Amino acid sequence: MSGAEKGWRRGPWCAWLAATLLCLAGSAHAQGEAGAPIRLGMIEGLSGPFANAGDAVARNLRIAIDRVNARGGVKTAEGARPLELVTFDSKGNVDESLIQFRALVDKRIPFVLQGNSSAVAGALVAAINRHNMRQPEARVLFLNYSAVDPALTNENCSFWHFRFDASSDMRMQALTEAIRGEHTVRKVYLIDQDYSFGHQVAKSAREMLAAKRPDIQIVGDEFHPIGKIKDFAPYIAKIKASGADAVITGNWGNDLTLMVKAAREGGLGARFYTFYGNGLGAPAAMGDAGVGRVLAVAEWHPNVGGAASDAFYQAFRTRYPEPRDDYVHLRMQMMVEMLARAITQAGSTDAVKVALALENMRFTNDFHDATVRADDHQVLQPLYVSVMAKQGGDVRFDNEGSGYGFRTVKKLKTAQTTLPTTCRMERPAS
Known part of the structure; x- marks a missing residue:
């Protein structure tokens, strides 16, 4: 050519x-x-x-x-x-x-x-x-x-x-309903990622606790950079020093995993009320220290019970058998x-x-x-608040091969999780 x-x-x-x-x-x-x-x-x-x-x-x-x-x-x-x-x-x-x-x-x-x-x-x-x-x-x-x-x-x-x-308000509605009846919770520390979501979590926690449990004292309200903290030990030390018996956090991903790991290593005995504490390494990171202390809220978890729920979960595990993929x-x-x-x-x-x-x-x-x-x-939709427990009994499935799973402590029906909206939606002409 x-x-x-x-x-x-x-x-x-x-x-x-x-x-x-x-x-x-x-x-x-x-x-x-x-x-x-x-x-x-x-x-x-x-x-x-x-x-x-x-x-x-x-x-x-x-x-x-x-x-x-x-x-x-x-x-x-x-x-x-x-x-x-x-x-x-x-x-x-x-x-x-x-x-x-x-x-x-x-x-x-x-x-x-x-x-x-x-x-x-x-x-x-x-x-x-x-x-x-x-x-x-x-x-x-x-x-x-x-x-x-x-x-x-x-x-x-x-x-x-x-x-x-x-929404975070709906999730907080569920968590604070669980806290409402937990009278051992007297002092709460709020810690969240420093962006719009984290600020909204803290805001709704303050407002809902004030309405449902005005006797609870907020002893800390802190924000940290998202995805940048490698060692949460200084934060855990402050939480311990505050005398908090409960922590509320919307943290997710490694910001949650590293925090609960630091809590275990730092000997923090407070309960963790979380949005996402039931996966991505958090149960294994907390270990025995999380049993009865780490709670999470979700629309479903593997131990809700029933043949259909079990089949749904087992189909996922068949497709993704590696423990690290179990989320x-x-x-x-x-x-x-x-x-x-x-x-x-x-x-x-x-x-x-x-x-x-x-x-x-x-x-x-x-x-x-x-x-x-x-x-x-x-x-x-309904929401479940669940608490970390050792596998066995009604905790048939563990998380990520950790030996720890979650059992339901409170189920909220759709009517209990539904909150009003201020949306004024603009709809297309065609």
């Missing part, structure tokens, strides 16, 4: 042709070819200090997607289509998350999945609002499985955002099931049609019952 021929092949005409073909392929994919996968774009920290939390999310989403695909996928006007997970590494920070969001929409992926960080979720809501207004032909929906800042379904609510986890979220798998049903009802992946199908949708199985509230797109 001559140099001129090579130059022609690399020239403007070839670049135009390649771009045109790529555009046509992307357009056909966006419109929904028969059999083409429906892509779900997960934006999470898959590297950095919270990579373990991002990996745990991906495992839950993959098993849920596989369950849908094993049934033949999702029915649309173009025929049955499988779901496909596409991951984007946000490195756990807001700026990178927004960069990855642009990459996601450039790929014409119609659904954004994220949850590990309310700061990231808030930035994504704002970015999606702008994107959907500017590009109505390529609108996307945001499905949130863990970002629990109440603002996301109150003053910053969006038609394009759905939350499948309980199961019902809400993430529920989210995928509800999305698949909404796409089928809508007949397409159109953001408006799917959103309308999700509104007021009810998810029920033999051990859970949840509903999407149309007013703010918050999922309403």
